[in-house]
Amino acid sequence: MTYSQRAQLRNKQCGLDNNAKEQVHRVLVCCPIIRSWDLPDKSVCGQGPSTPYIVGGSVAQQNEFPWISLLLYKSNLPSLRDSPICAGSLITNRYVLTAAHCLDVINFTVTEVRLGEHNLSTSPDCIVLPSNKEQCAPAHLDIKVSLSIKHEQYYTIHGRYYYNDIALLRLESSVAFSSTVKPICIRPDFELAYSSFEKRSLKIAGWGSYGGPHHSTVLRSGTIIGMNTKNCSSRFPSLGTPDEDIHICAMGQDGTDTGRGDSGGPLMFSEGRDVDQFYYLAGITSYGGGPPYGSGPAIYTKTSSFFRWITDKMYETENHYFDF
Numbered sequence: 001m002t003y004s005q006r007a008q009l010r011n012k013q014c015g016l017d018n019n020a021k022e023q024v025h026r027v028l029v030c031c032p033i034i035r036s037w038d039l040p041d042k043s044v045c046g047q048g049p050s051t052p053y054i055v056g057g058s059v060a061q062q063n064e065f066p067w068i069s070l071l072l073y074k075s076n077l078p079s080l081r082d083s084p085i086c087a088g089s090l091i092t093n094r095y096v097l098t099a100a101h102c103l104d105v106i107n108f109t110v111t112e113v114r115l116g117e118h119n120l121s122t123s124p125d126c127i128v129l130p131s132n133k134e135q136c137a138p139a140h141l142d143i144k145v146s147l148s149i150k151h152e153q154y155y156t157i158h159g160r161y162y163y164n165d166i167a168l169l170r171l172e173s174s175v176a177f178s179s180t181v182k183p184i185c186i187r188p189d190f191e192l193a194y195s196s197f198e199k200r201s202l203k204i205a206g207w208g209s210y211g212g213p214h215h216s217t218v219l220r221s222g223t224i225i226g227m228n229t230k231n232c233s234s235r236f237p238s239l240g241t242p243d244e245d246i247h248i249c250a251m252g253q254d255g256t257d258t259g260r261g262d263s264g265g266p267l268m269f270s271e272g273r274d275v276d277q278f279y280y281l282a283g284i285t286s287y288g289g290g291p292p293y294g295s296g297p298a299i300y301t302k303t304s305s306f307f308r309w310i311t312d313k314m315y316e317t318e319n320h321y322f323d324f
Helices: 004-013 230-237 304-323
Strands: 011-018 025-031 068-075 087-090 096-097 108-115 124-129 134-136 141-150 155-157 161-163 167-171 201-206 220-227 247-251 266-271 280-288 298-302
Touching: 068 096, 087 280, 096 280, 096 304, 108 167, 141 304, 161 280, 161 298, 167 304, 201 280, 220 230, 230 247, 247 280, 280 304, 298 304
Parallel strands: none
Antiparallel strands: 011 025, 068 087, 068 108, 087 096, 096 167, 108 141, 124 134, 141 167, 155 161, 201 220, 201 266, 220 247, 247 298, 266 280, 280 298
C-alpha cells in the first residue's frame, strides 16, 4: 500500500471502536457533516497554517495553500507523464475547480487529483525546524475523478484565447478537512463580478515553469497586481481582448507570473491579517503570463462571474447523477 493510499484511509478514519471483536471492524469511518455541493464558510475555508509553476516567485511554506490541487493525467506519452500540466482548487469536500482547457490536453486524460502536496519529489514532505528536528506533513492524497464538467459555452479563438474557461472535477470520494487539506473560500458578492481587481494585490501558486524549461518540484508562490482589462489588451495585444465581465488581467512587478503547468490553478485575494486572514478564489489561471508565453500579464477566469454556474452544477450533479 502506498503512502497516498494509507493517507486516504487515515483521512476517512474518525475513531476506534474498542468493543469490536475483529480489527477490521474497529475503525470508525467519518461521514461528511456538510453536503458535497455546499460551499463552506469561513469556519472551514480559506486559511492555511499560521506562519512564499510560478515565474520568479519564492518557495511556499509547507501546506501554505491547503486547497491547491495537482491534476494527475493518464497518458500514452510516458516521458511527459511526470510534468505538471494543470492545477486546481478544492472548493468543497468533493469538488475541485479548474480551467476547462485543462480537460482538453491532447493525449492526456485527467484521472486523479492530488491534495496536500508540496514537494513533488518527496513523500511525505518534511522540513527541518530551527531545533534541527524533522517535522513531516501527512502524506498527500491521490483521489480518483468520477466526473469532469466543462462549462457548456467554453470555446477558444484561434486556438489560444479561452472563454468560459472553467470546469469542475467531482472526486470519487469525499475528503475530511485537515490542516493540510481544506477548501478555499468563494464569495458570491455582486460587486466582485463587476470588479477588475485593478491595482489589487493577488496571490498565485503552482508547480509550473518558473523562468526556465523545467517545472518546479516544490510549490512556489508569488504576488501579482490586477490590471484594467482595457489597458491590458492595449499594452499587450498578443493577449487578444479580454472580456472584463468574465476575465481578470494581472501581472507581477518583479518577473513573478504564472507559467506553463500553472493552468487551472488559483488566483487568490485575501482579507484580514494574521489569524483573521482568509483567502478567497478570485480567478482561475487561463492563459498568458511568463515562459514559455513570453513576458507579460496573464488572463484569469473571474470566479465570481460563474458563482451561479458553480453552485448549480454541483447541486444538479449530486441530486440527479448521484442521487443514492
